[in-house]
Amino acid sequence: MQNIYAKQDLSSQELQLLASEMDRRKKSTTTTWLLWFFLGGLGGHRYYLGRTGSAIAMTLTLGGLGIWSLIDLFLISGMLNKKNTEVESQIISELKLMKNARTREA
Template sequence: MENLILKKELSNHELHLLGSEMEKRKKSTVVTWLLWLFLGGFGGHRCYLGRVGSGVAMTLTLGGLGIWALIDAFFINGMLKKKNEEIEATILQEIKQVNQKAAL
């Protein structure tokens, strides 16, 4: 929700810049699902989404003997959406900082 408010304050050029940066930095749905499919028991998808601690825990427990990895199938899209929202928030803050420096 906060991202939406910050986006309303941006010019067309800044929105284009945001879109361009998001295309470069966002986490891919396909890559996330492939990592889950092939490395789900080792937490590969969690490491890719920046959840290294739980990814290591999955590695040590072999994905809770597969149960944890199976449960993640239901939550992976939410984790991906949250991570991409965090990336967007970071980019918005960077744009805001550049604007503040330019105003000085």
């Protein structure tokens, strides 16, 4: 929701740049699910999503002996959406910094 308001200040060229950067940087749903399926007990999907602390804990406990991996079955979509929203916010911030730098030069 926060990103919707931030996007209102962007020009059409900046929105196109945002879309292309999102395609390049966003985390893949397919990759996340494949990592969960094959490396879920070791926390592979959590490493991919940048949740290193909990991924290390999963690795050390073998996914809570499988229980944690099973729970992640229901949490992965939310973790993926949150990560992609964070990536989009970061790109918007970078675009706004570039815009501010250009206006200061002029």
